[in-house]
Amino acid sequence: MAIEGGCFCGAVRYRADEHTDSVAHCHCQHCRASTGATLMTWVEVPRAAFEWIAGEPASYRHESDWKTAITRRFCADCGTSLTYERDASDWLDVAAGSLDDPGAVAPAHHVYHASRIGWLEIDDQLPRHDRGYPGSQ
Ligand SMILES: [Zn+2]
Ligand SMILES: [Zn+2]
Incomplete structure (x- = not known):
């Protein structure tokens, strides 16, 4: 199913013709630091199915405990x-909160659960992985 979304001011818009079932609540410190949110929910999409359809996002690159660097894109305005894009990956992640209809995707798991904030209580039954999703690369 296609998903579409964009930023708060409307300058930057994207579309993905399909997405995978890997929708992750990420509790890692990098997601916190780069967004200011206490966790980020990411929808994995094939890079080939994704395109920017309005505006041009700004980007910030950083190292991680993955083998390759990360590029995070955001609205400069x-x-x-x-x-969230990992170099040399065939997938990228779209911030679920930026979707026009976030309710259309279903979270599948928690990643970097070991790094979650202590007061954040979670009562869903989704799998919780201490670090990244096993099998992701
Ligand atoms: Zn914007
Ligand atoms: Zn993260």
């Missing part, structure tokens, strides 16, 4: 976090 209003600051909305939009995507």
Whole structure:
């Protein structure tokens, strides 16, 4: 199913013709630090199915405990976090909160659960992975 979304001010818009079932609540410190949110929910999409359809996002690159660097893209005007991309990956992640209809995707698991904030209580039954999703690369 296609998903579409964009930033708070409307300058930057994207579309993905399909997405995977890997929708993750990420509790990692990098997602916190880069967004200011206590957790980020990401929808994995094939890179080939994704395109920017309006505006041009700004980007910030950083190292991680993955083998390759990360590029995070966001709106330069209003600051909305939009995507998380790992170099040399065939997938990228779209910030679920930036979707026009976030309710259309279903969270599947928690990643970096070991890094979650202590007061954040979770009562869903989704799998919780201490670090990244097993099998992701
Ligand atoms: Zn914006
Ligand atoms: Zn994260």
